[in-house]
Amino acid sequence: TRWRGGYIGAVTRMGVRFRGVSVTEAIFSFKTSILFTFYLFQEDVYVATTKNLIDGVIAGYNATVFAYGPTGAGKTYTMLGLDSEPGIYIRTLNDLFRAIEDTTEDLDCSVYMSYIEIYNEMIRDLLNPSSGYLELREDAKGEIRIAGITEFSTCNAKEIMALLTKGNKQRTQESTAANKTSSRSHAILQVTVKQKSRVKDINEEVRVGKLFMVDLAGTERASQTQNRGKRMKEGAHINRSLLALANCINALSEKGGKGAQFVNYRDSKLTRLLKDALGGNSRTVMITHISPASTNFEESRNTLVYADKAKNIRNKVKRNLMNVSYHLAQYTRIIADLRSEIDRLRAKIDQQSQEQQKGEKADIPEIQAEVQQYSHGELALLQEQLLSAFREQMEIRRSLMELENCNMELHIDTSRHLLTISDWERDRARARRGRDEVTGEKTDRDKEEEQGSGPEEPQYVTAAREEIGPLLAEQRKTMELKRKLEEKLLNMKLKSSKIEELLSKCISNHEQRDILTLLCKVHELELEKTEIQSAVLCKENVLRAKDFIIQRHEQQRTLCDDIIHQQKALIEDQGLCVPEELQELYSLYFCELSDGSIDQILNLHTFTTNPRAVSFYLISSFLPHLPFPLICFLNIHFKSLGSVRFLLFNCTHKYGGVRCSLYHFILKIKRKSITFVALRIHLYLI
Ligand SMILES: Nc1ncnc2c1ncn2[C@@H]1O[C@H](COP(=O)(O)OP(=O)(O)OP(=O)(O)O)[C@@H](O)[C@H]1O
Known part of the structure; x- marks a missing residue:
């Protein structure tokens, strides 16, 4: 997915020339995506840039819209707008809620919103300003998160609008010579749409679509803004983070061409936060703003250069689907585990019964001595601990299954990329051998290829090479997580056996037997549940395989239909005589087609x-x-x-x-x- 974008500026009424070039000419010297003018309605800008991202977000894709350009060029106007002419924020949220309401799928949907600003390289929660400055953290999956951010969950558009208004009031704005209401910070509004099936089963599908809407602060020249002191310091921070953004755009736009460029996202909080939006998993729209004034010519040109480069960036979008497709082998393992646990518990119960029978023959004082002074409350507590330890074990088992699935997907992706590379290398070698056979000797091209300076590698092969490293890193990460979880599972098992031991010391045989029977029951239920899930999965797999076969047959049938029609036309054109048997077959075929x-x-x-x-x-x-x-x-x-x-x-x-x-x-x-x-x-x- 290429970045999309639009340029906004008052070009229609401009006749201003600078260094012999008019602003209009300057704009058109770039391959303009969409050009908006000052007089355009907010609705038109919204429709052309953002509206069509909404369906994607609902379907589980990430999207980002950001306004870029020098100070005073109209970024806040585009994103936020006025009460009479609302901007992209409000229009998007309205349409998003409308689209959610209109969805016919049987899904539970929740919308979360957060709104932050990056002011002087510090992150402030605009919805909860009292939380102070927030830190950026990288989670286990390498995703950047803001620690302690407030995420409001809302289910109606009105509520979210009220939150937005509240947040906007908190945003840092000051007057400068260039703009009376200049934004001194970058504002990022994040809306997350989470949907999951109403019924929980193994096919439970969870879709998470994230939409970032960013109003950047504008690049500024001190001479123009006439900023001093605090304002100047703000300007320096703004320029530094925008420079980091421009560097990322530079590196990313060149990535598609020769050799992989290193993209340094770490230079500013803005680029770290927008990492996915810039060069990752997001459909991104950049709305570039320029000023019509000749005094801003240089800035307008620079802005357009970056916008033009940005258009070369290709992001790889993928749907954020967490499809819980458990593997049969994993179910089998869990079932075996539960079975052995049930066997152990049953053996223990038998042993308790035998001991109790022996005890019944013993003297009453002995029995009384055996029963310790344990209150009912404490007993219930131990029992609860035992059950919750078991539940936790089951959770860990399921997490392990998910990790294994994830690892398998990563493995498949890696193999796919390796195959792409080896296919290409094989084709190249074959082509070289073919040329050698024709000429009988090595051509200059072959020599070049052998020295590694041969024909340029296609982009998809370069992309495959680049993907392998991160995929392997991800695999290592999941393996490490798996190891930790396995360790945790072992510890949980030890914990359970300790509680069981404690129980056997504290309570009578009779009570022990009750608790063990209960535990056994819980295990049996869990086993039953896992078996049902496994059976459903089995059936699903068979159905999926059948679907695939039907699809192949369908393709084959379409092909046959084509052949039959063409042959029939040929026979009719040539006036050929058709045997009776074939004629009957034709009638049968056309009869089935028509009904x-x-x-x-x-x-x-x-x-x-x-x-x-x-x-x-x-x-x-x-x-x-x-x-x-x-x-x-x-x-x-x-x-x-x-x-x-x-x-x-x-x-x-x-x-x-x-x-x-x-x-x-x-x-x-x-x-x-x-x-x-x-x-x-x-x-x-x-
Ligand atoms: N298309 C437009 N129609 C009407 N007014 C506009 C338009 N674009 C911008 N303005 C007005 O121009 C002024 C400056 O715009 P705005 O504050 O949006 O600029 P900005 O790029 O966000 O600046 P900064 O980077 O300093 O925050 C505002 O008063 C805004 O209302």
Whole structure:
């Protein structure tokens, strides 16, 4: 994804010339993306730059919009705007909430907002100014986070607007000679949209889309702003961070060309925070502002140079999907682990029973001595500790599974890149050998290639080489995390056995047996749950494989259709005589095509994962076109009872007159996070 951008300036009424060049000419000497003029409405600027990022954010992509340019050129006006002409912030938030409301997917959605400013290289929370200056931290995944930042979770646009207004009041603005309301800081508004399936199961999909909207402070020349003292110091900080930003843009724009440039994000907090937006996983729009005044010619030119370079930056966007696709082998391991634990607990319970039987034969004073003075409260506490230790173990086991999955994905990505490189190298070597065979000797080109100065490597190969390093680093990181988790799991197991030991010393055999039985039950339930998840996964895999086969067949069928049509046309054109048998086959083929029954069967398969689509399909297309009595069985797993009702209501309601019976067997297992509804529909249409 290339960066997109627009230039804003009052070029239409400019006739000013500087060093023989007019501002208009200067702008058009760059490959302009979109050019806006001073007189353009805020809505137009918003639509052309930002509006189409919203769907992406909802789908789980990151996006960034930032306003760049010299002081007084209109950045704050574009981003924040006026009450009568609101800017990008408000328009985006409005549309974002509207889009969330309109979404038909069965997802729980939450929106979080944070708003900060970077003033004199210090980070201030504009929504919670009393929290003082905040620090930047790098988390285990290498992502930059602001420690202690306030993230407001809101569910309506009005609330978020109120927060925005509150934050804006806190922003540092001062009057300078260049701008009466000059922003002395960079302001970053971050909106995170998090969506997850309403029903928790192993296919639970969590989408996280982040949108950054940045109003940068403007580059300033002391002579122009006539700043002194505090204002001058602010200006120096602003210029320094903007220089760091410009350096990053420089390095990133050259990265796509020859040799990988080092991109130094660490030079300022601004670039560290915008690392992803600048050269990572984000769809980025840069809105460049320039001033029409001839006195600002040099700044306008510089600004345009950076904007032009920025257009060469290519970011790699990927959807932030956390699809919990557990592996069967991992389930098997957990199941085996739980089974052995259950066996151990059962053996212990048997041993307790035997000891109790022996004890019953013993004297009553001995039994009394065995039972320690343990109060009910303390006993319950120990019991709770034991259970929570077990729960924690299960959490760690699941985290380990996720890490393993993540590691596998990284491994696959690395292999893919290695394959790209080796493919290219093999093709290059083959081409060289081909040339050698033709000429019988080494050409200058071959010699150059051998010395490493041959034809330029394609960009995708260079990109693959660059990706391998970070991927390996990431793999090392996940391995380290895994090691720590395994250590933690071991410690948890030790902790549990210590509690068990303590229990056996403190309480009677009878009570011990009760607790062990309870523990056993918990393990059994967990085992059952894991087995169900594993079975569902198995089924999913089979379905996915079938989908793939169907897709391949579908492609093959399209190809065959094409061939048949072309052959038929050829036969007709040439007036060839067709054998009777073939003619019959043609009739059968065209008859199936015209009644659409094959498409219906294919569609039926595709739709079975989406209840709303099933019902829509049944209502709108399938039923009225049925040419013959049909009994149709659909086995569908629905994510909620609501969707089942939706389907039943629509089918029975709309087709009350048709003999259409729906039998449904609803099986609802609600144990912790598993809820699934199985529905069987029998349609009898005569
Ligand atoms: N397109 C426009 N239409 C009307 N007024 C504008 C427009 N662009 C800018 N202005 C006005 O020009 C003045 C300076 O604009 P603004 O404060 O947005 O500049 P800036 O680039 O953010 O400056 P700084 O970097 O110093 O913060 C403001 O009073 C603003 O309202």
